[in-house]
Amino acid sequence: MPSSVPAPAPPAPPAAGPASPAPTAAERVYRHVKEGVLDRHYEGGTLLTEGGLADAVGVSRTPVREALLRLETEGLLKLYPKKGALVLPVSAQEIADVIETRLLVEEFTVLRAVPAPPALLERLEELLARQRRHAAEGDLAAMTAADRGFHAEIVRNAGNQILCRLYDQLRDRQLRMGVALLHAHPERVERTLAEHAEILAALRAGDAEAAAGAVRGHVSRVGELVRGPVR
Structure with a gap:
C-alpha cells in the first residue's frame, strides 16, 4: 500500500510588531x-x-x-x-516675531527649491488638495495643519537641518494663529488656497523670483491680518 503523506502544516501567522505603549x-x-x-x-x-x-x-x-x-x-x-x-493670549510681540522669522526662513528656502524636484511638487499638490478638502468640510483646524505642512515641506526640501528645527519650533504658534485668523476672517480661506496655488505654480515653472515673491506676499498678508485682535 502506498504510504500516506502528511498534509503540509499551515503557514505560521506573521509575527506582530511591537505594540505601541499606551500614553501615560x-x-x-x-x-x-x-x-x-x-x-x-x-x-x-x-x-x-x-x-x-x-x-x-x-x-x-x-x-x-x-x-x-x-x-x-x-x-x-x-x-x-x-x-x-x-x-496665555497670543501677544503682539509674539505675532511680529513669528511673521518675521517665517519671512526669513521661507523666502530663503523657496529660492533653494528651484528647480523643484518632482517629489516636492507632488507632495505640495497633495497638501493643497488636502487643504481644499478641509476647507470644503469647514474644518479650519485641519486646514490650518495642512497649510502649515505645505510651507514646512518647502523648508525641509532645502536640506538645512538647523533651519528645519527652527521652523518646527514655530509649529504650535503657527497653528494657533492660523486657526484664529480663519475664524476672524473666513474670506481668507479661499485667498489662502489661491496664494498656495500661486506658490506651487511658480515652483512648477522653475521661476525662483516669482516663487519668492509669492511667498513674501502671502506671509506678509497673513501678518497684516493676524496682527488684529487675535486671542
Missing part, C-alpha cells in the same frame, strides 16, 4: 489641553483648573500638574498656585 495619564492630559488651546476650544484668557481637567480626561490631579508644567514651559499656559492655569 500625564501625556493624555497634555494632548487634551494642547489640542484644546491650538484649536481654540480653550481661548486665550481661559482659566483651567486641575480638578476640571482631571474630570475631563478621567485621571487624578497628579498627572494634570505634570502636564500643565510641561505646557507652561512651551509658553502656552501660565500657572497660578491654588488657582489653576491661565491660557
Whole structure:
C-alpha cells in the first residue's frame, strides 16, 4: 500500500510588531489641553483648573500638574498656585516675531527649491488638495495643519537641518494663529488656497523670483491680518 503523506502544516501567522505603549495619564492630559488651546476650544484668557481637567480626561490631579508644567514651559499656559492655569493670549510681540522669522526662513528656502524636484511638487499638490478638502468640510483646524505642512515641506526640501528645527519650533504658534485668523476672517480661506496655488505654480515653472515673491506676499498678508485682535 502506498504510504500516506502528511498534509503540509499551515503557514505560521506573521509575527506582530511591537505594540505601541499606551500614553501615560500625564501625556493624555497634555494632548487634551494642547489640542484644546491650538484649536481654540480653550481661548486665550481661559482659566483651567486641575480638578476640571482631571474630570475631563478621567485621571487624578497628579498627572494634570505634570502636564500643565510641561505646557507652561512651551509658553502656552501660565500657572497660578491654588488657582489653576491661565491660557496665555497670543501677544503682539509674539505675532511680529513669528511673521518675521517665517519671512526669513521661507523666502530663503523657496529660492533653494528651484528647480523643484518632482517629489516636492507632488507632495505640495497633495497638501493643497488636502487643504481644499478641509476647507470644503469647514474644518479650519485641519486646514490650518495642512497649510502649515505645505510651507514646512518647502523648508525641509532645502536640506538645512538647523533651519528645519527652527521652523518646527514655530509649529504650535503657527497653528494657533492660523486657526484664529480663519475664524476672524473666513474670506481668507479661499485667498489662502489661491496664494498656495500661486506658490506651487511658480515652483512648477522653475521661476525662483516669482516663487519668492509669492511667498513674501502671502506671509506678509497673513501678518497684516493676524496682527488684529487675535486671542
